Amino acid sequence: PLAGASEALLPRYVRVNPLKTSTDDVIDYFKRQGYTYLGQASSVQELGHLSGKQFLTDCHVPELLVFSPRTDFHQDFLYRSGHIILQDKASSLPAFLLDPPLGSHVIDACAAPGNKTSHLAAILKNTGKIFAFDLDTKRLATMSTLLLRAGVTCHEMANQDFLQVEPRDPKYMSVTHILLDPSCSGSGIVDRLNQLTDDEKSSCEERLLALAAFQRKMLGHALSFPAVQCVVYSTCSLHQQENEDVVQDALERNGTFRLVSVLPSWTQRGLDTFSDAACCLRASPAETLTNGFFVALLQRKREGEDCRE
Numbered sequence: 235p236l237a238g239a240s241e242a243l244l245p246r247y248v249r250v251n252p253l254k255t256s257t258d259d260v261i262d263y264f265k266r267q268g269y270t271y272l273g274q275a276s277s278v279q280e281l282g283h284l285s286g287k288q289f290l291t292d293c294h295v296p297e298l299l300v301f302s303p304r305t306d307f308h309q310d311f312l313y314r315s316g317h318i319i320l321q322d323k324a325s326s327l328p329a330f331l332l333d334p335p336l337g338s339h340v341i342d343a344c345a346a347p348g349n350k351t352s353h354l355a356a357i358l359k360n361t362g363k364i365f366a367f368d369l370d371t372k373r374l375a376t377m378s379t380l381l382l383r384a385g386v387t388c389h390e391m392a393n394q395d396f397l398q399v400e401p402r403d404p405k406y407m408s409v410t411h412i413l414l415d416p417s418c419s420g421s422g423i424v425d426r427l428n429q430l431t432d433d434e435k436s437s438c439e440e441r442l443l444a445l446a447a448f449q450r451k452m453l454g455h456a457l458s459f460p461a462v463q464c465v466v467y468s469t470c471s472l473h474q475q476e477n478e479d480v481v482q483d484a485l486e487r488n489g490t491f492r493l494v495s496v497l498p499s500w501t502q503r504g505l506d507t508f509s510d511a512a513c514c515l516r517a518s519p520a521e522t523l524t525n526g527f528f529v530a531l532l533q534r535k536r537e538g539e540d541c542r543e
C-alpha cells in the first residue's frame with residue numbers, strides 16, 4: 235500500500251481536452267514520443283504497476299490517460315497548447331460526475347484556477363453557459379489564461395462571493411447544475427500534513443470549525459437556486475467535519491434533495507456516519523492512487539418521491 239507515500243509515487247494523470255483534440259490523437263502523439271500504450275486499465279491496481287514510458291487509459295474516467303510516477307509534461311507542447319490538462323484523477327471526478335447535458339446553464343461556485351471549469355466546458359462542448367465565481371483576483375487571472383489556452387468560450391467569470399449571488403436573479407433562473415468545490419483545509423493533499431509546524435497543527439481545530447461553517451453555508455446556498463437539479467460538493471480534505479457532516483447538514487435542512495450513489499465500482503466510499511453516506515466517494519493515495527478527496531452528488535427529488543427512498 236502507498237499509505238504515507240509522497241506525491242512522487244502517485245501515477246501522473248493527463249486529461250485530454252476534447253475542445254482542442256481527441257483521445258486517439260493524444261495517444262498517437264505519445265506513441266510517437268516513444269511511449270507504450272497498454273490500452274484501458276481494468277482496475278486501480280493496474281494503474282499502480284506502470285513503469286518507465288508505459289501509459290494506460292483510466293478505468294473510471296475515459297478522458298484520462300495515466301502515466302508512471304514522476305512523468306512530467308509541464309514543458310510538453312500538448313500541455314502548453316491546452317490539448318491536455320494536468321490534473322489529479324480525484325479532482326477530475328466532480329465535473330465527470332456532475333455531467334451536465336449539452337446546452338445546460340451551470341454554476342462553478344468556487345472556480346479558480348479553473349481546472350474544473352475547463353472540464354465542465356469540455357463536457358458541454360462549449361454549449362450552454364458556465365457562470366464561474368471566485369473571490370481571489372490573482373487566482374482569477376490565472377484562470378483566464380488557463381481557459382483561454384483550453385479553448386473555453388462558454389463561460390462568464392465574476393470576481394464575486396458566491397454567497398452574495400442572488401438565486402432568484404433572472405440571470406440564474408435556468409441554472410440546473412452547480413459544482414461547489416469550496417476552500418478547505420487541503421488535508422488530503424499528499425505531503426501537506428507532513429509539512430505543518432506544531433503551531434499550525436494547534437490552530438487546525440479552530441480553522442476546521444470555521445471552514446466547516448463556511449462550507450455548510452455554501453452548500454445550503456447552492457441548493458437554494460430555484461431550477462437546480464444536481465449539485466456536486468467536493469473537497470480535498472480528509473476531515474469528516476468538512477465532508478460527510480456538511481452533506482448531512484444540507485440534507486437535513488433541505489428535504490427536497492437526496493444523495494445519488496455514484497460510481498459503484500469505486501471502492502472507497504463516504505464514512506459511515508449517516509444513512510446514505512456510502513453514496514459519497516472518498517479518495518486516497520493508498521486505495522485509489524490519487525490525492526485525498528471527497529465528492530458527493532446531490533439531486534433534487536422527483537415530485538412525490540419519499541425522503542428516505
Ligand code: SAM
Pocket residue numbers: 325343344345346347348349350351367368369370373394395396397415416417418
Ligand atoms: N475549483 C477550482 C479548480 O478546480 O481549479 C479550485 C477551487 S479552490 C479549492 C477554492 C476556491 O474558492 C479558491 O479559489 C477561493 O478563492 C474560492 N472561494 C473562497 N470563498 C469563496 C466565496 N465565498 N465565493 C466564491 N469563491 C470563493
